[in-house]
Amino acid sequence: MTPSQRRKDITSHVHATGKVDIEQLSEMFHVSPMTVRRDLVLLEQDGKLIRTHGGAVSPRSLTLETPFISKETKHVTEKRAISKKAVQMIPEGASILLDSGTTTLELARHLVNRKDLTVITNDINLASEMVNSALHVIVTGGDLQNNVGALLGAQTQEFLRSIHVDRFFLGAHAIDLHAGVTSPTLEKSMVKKLMMEAAEETWLLADSSKIHHKAFSKVCALQDLDGFITDDRVSKEEVRLIEQQVKTFFVEGG
Structure with missing residues (x-):
């Protein structure tokens, strides 16, 4: 699996479940936790997810600030x-x-x-x-x-x-x-x-x-x-x- 495809799959998984953790993604995609962290950084920069301690959540799962x-x-x-x-x-x-x-x-x-x-x-x-x-x-x-x-x-x-x-x-x-x-x-x-x-x-x-x-x-x-x-x-x-x-x-x- 290419890094690009892996990140697409991570995005789909986060949106489907609402949240994920690094260890879970590491096992799922057979890559190191450090690789997953790098993927999450890139996906957050693209607005695909929000990183949390030990994982990430979907932006759609969170209630945002209201004026x-x-x-x-x-x-x-x-x-x-x-x-x-x-x-x-x-x-x-x-x-x-x-x-x-x-x-x-x-x-x-x-x-x-x-x-x-x-x-x-x-x-x-x-x-x-x-x-x-x-x-x-x-x-x-x-x-x-x-x-x-x-x-x-x-x-x-x-x-x-x-x-x-x-x-x-x-x-x-x-x-x-x-x-x-x-x-x-x-x-x-x-x-x-x-x-x-x-x-x-x-x-x-x-x-x-x-x-x-x-x-x-x-x-x-x-x-x-x-x-x-x-x-x-x-x-x-x-x-x-x-x-x-x-x-x-x-x-x-x-």
Whole structure:
């Protein structure tokens, strides 16, 4: 088999299965792992796949970043119900960390009448919602992600390493019942992980449309969370699998 044909077959296999690992491909095509790695580098350069640790995935199997304006108006009823429940998790005088996202944006909107909280966020959209409130609002700083509103980068990470808060409300781009919470980029996952490390408790806020999706970079397993608030538009089997892993509240989705 020529290298060109081998790479075509690797591409077909990745698209058919969603993901592959280097050892598997090495055995399948009777070549060394180093040869497979070189093939994966070339195929990634051509946009045929995305390399991961130990293998590769099909670009079609991943959920990509969505601009803020495209997702703000989706599943609004569910996001509002989730945020109302999340408010009940915030004790008086608490310090809380809000992740970037449209579900946490709804939570920020529910907090504007409170005066007893310190709220830290890495999202300029959330900060803007709280600008006329009596809340003590702190913005992490960092590099602005255009069309999304998130702040990322070295400055954001340095700030997060220097704080400690009572609650972190994590937003999710994609949730898989086995792979856990995933994010479109390594940089975004790093910020989310640092937020988790900075908090006594981490609660995931995400509507059920995020379930059964995967993105490129892993944030955490569901077992790593202290709680999960989602809507009730899930099957009995999904409820069972989720509750086996994390304390969960299923709010009425409207």
